[in-house]
Amino acid sequence: MSSLFLDPKRPLSTCSSTDCQDCPVRDHLQCHFCGKDLVQFLFIALPPFIVGGMGIVHLNGWYLVPWFVLCLSYFGFVEIRVMCSHCPHYAEPGTKSLQCWANYGSPKLWKYRPGPMSAGEKRVFFVGLVLIAGYPLAFLVLGMQWLLLALFLVLVVVMGAAMHTLMCKHCMNFACPLNNVDQKIRADFFKRNPVVARAWSRTNK
Ligand code: SF4
Numbered sequence: 001m002s003s004l005f006l007d008p009k010r011p012l013s014t015c016s017s018t019d020c021q022d023c024p025v026r027d028h029l030q031c032h033f034c035g036k037d038l039v040q041f042l043f044i045a046l047p048p049f050i051v052g053g054m055g056i057v058h059l060n061g062w063y064l065v066p067w068f069v070l071c072l073s074y075f076g077f078v079e080i081r082v083m084c085s086h087c088p089h090y091a092e093p094g095t096k097s098l099q100c101w102a103n104y105g106s107p108k109l110w111k112y113r114p115g116p117m118s119a120g121e122k123r124v125f126f127v128g129l130v131l132i133a134g135y136p137l138a139f140l141v142l143g144m145q146w147l148l149l150a151l152f153l154v155l156v157v158v159m160g161a162a163m164h165t166l167m168c169k170h171c172m173n174f175a176c177p178l179n180n181v182d183q184k185i186r187a188d189f190f191k192r193n194p195v196v197a198r199a200w201s202r203t204n205k
């Protein structure tokens with residue numbers, strides 16, 4: 001029977017350990033996810049989208065459509081290809097879509113590619129984020145919606161800070177340019193995940 005999240009007691013498919021129970025990595029790195037993680041992510045990420053969307057609707061609701069298409073293409077496909085396909089979570093067999101805290105449900109159309117992102121992938125990753133944030137920003141500025149603009153900017157900063165602390169510091173995708181996991185914890189994870197370690201050591205030569 002398929003489940004909404006991976007079994008928290010079972011090590012990742014990239015992990016050579018037999019049990020997660022006494023793993024020291026477990027206290028620092030998020031190898032498994034649950035509904036609470038997903039809700040927390042949505043609580044952090046959605047507010048700037050809601051305020052940005054209000055700014056667009058204020059001028060013309062139809063302008064939401066291109067933004068919606070952009071978000072769907074980026075978070076559903078482009079980001080998955082350039083960033084998530086490097087993540088050990090992506091390597092899990094038996095699931096056709098992601099079951100993590102962000103991008104939950106996005107399809108896994110490409111093969112798992114352990115190791116760092118290329119310079120081109122990083123460029124695509126950042127350009128996508130700038131376009132997604134820049135689109136509502138343009139409506140807020142051109143529509144002179146100063147109060148909403150201030151709220152939007154504050155919420156973007158709060159979102160960045162909250163993600164940095166609560167997620168990027170504990171994320172197993174070391175390839176992401178925003179990943180902030182300590183080197184010691186990375187080394188502990190590499191010890192248990194030889195496929196990932198080998199891919200990183202090849203590219204560090
Ligand atoms: S590194 Fe392996 S054993 Fe440790 S928590 Fe992650 S999946 Fe479990």
Ligand code: SF4
Nearest residue numbers: 084087100102103173
């Ligand atoms: S990088 Fe983050 S969003 Fe992408 S698969 Fe890994 S945990 Fe999920």
